[in-house]
Amino acid sequence: MPIVTIQQSPRSVEMKRELAHKITEAFVQAYEISPEAVQIFFAETSHENWAKGGELAVDWKKQ
Template identity: 90%
Template sequence: MPIVTIQQSPRSVEMKRELANKITEAFVQAYEVPPEAVQIFFSETNHENWAKGGELAIDRK
């Protein structure tokens, strides 16, 4: 069974719902598995808890 982990800054429930649907459909088509076999975990980190290029995301403009 495919397991997908997505690490991201917070997104709306609507956006996660749409992404989960599209990722599931991609696995159904590519791997020929039933939708219920696909698991997706969203791991969200606030901007003050991650950095890029040595700068916290909360400080980026």
């Protein structure tokens, strides 16, 4: 049973719904399994709790 974990900044429910559908379909086609066998976890981190290149993501918007 495939388990997919996605770490990202917050996204809308509609976007996560679409991504979950597409990822599930990819596993169904590639592994020839049922959609129910695919599990997807979304781990969302706010911009104040994420940094890249030594700068918090919340500060990127200010530049």
